[in-house]
Amino acid sequence: MSDTLFAKIIRREIPADIVYEDDDILAFRDIAPKAPLHVLFIPKKPIRNLDAAVADDGELLGRLVLAAAAYARQEGFAEQGYRCVFNTNADGGQTVFHLHLHLLAGRSLHWPPG
Numbered sequence: 238m239s240d241t242l243f244a245k246i247i248r249r250e251i252p253a254d255i256v257y258e259d260d261d262i263l264a265f266r267d268i269a270p271k272a273p274l275h276v277l278f279i280p281k282k283p284i285r286n287l288d289a290a291v292a293d294d295g296e297l298l299g300r301l302v303l304a305a306a307a308y309a310r311q312e313g314f315a316e317q318g319y320r321c322v323f324n325t326n327a328d329g330g331q332t333v334f335h336l337h338l339h340l341l342a343g344r345s346l347h348w349p350p351g
């Protein structure tokens with residue numbers, strides 16, 4: 238996989254507002270937030286997107302989702318609600334090809350998205 242913007246964030250080559258990190262996961266505020274809370278959760282492993290994930294990534298992806306849920310709860314959005322999204326390839330609206338989970342909260346989110 239070619240180097241991406243998010244790989245540079247993991248390596249601290251470009252700045253990001255990091256809100257969570259462990260050995261395998263990094264989370265940082267989206268630079269163009271679509272909701273009052275908009276955080277991207279990424280695996281440090283360079284997986285292109287969900288379509289490129291394999292069975293061995295299952296535990297990592299489970300922990301990624303649970304890290305987002307824990308952060309949403311920590312920030313006080315669990316009761317009010319929030320949305321987690323994996324944009325995948327062109328029709329999914331993916332622009333950065335390093336798998337990421339969008340956590341959006343703090344406003345009423347429409348369904349279906351436009």
Ligand code: AMP
Pocket residue numbers: 242253265266267268269270277324330331332333334
């Ligand atoms: P996607 O369109 O699903 O691939 O999402 C990529 C997201 O990355 C978009 O919501 C962008 O606003 C966000 N983004 C792009 N560059 C940066 C950056 N340097 N720091 C934080 N978020 C970024």
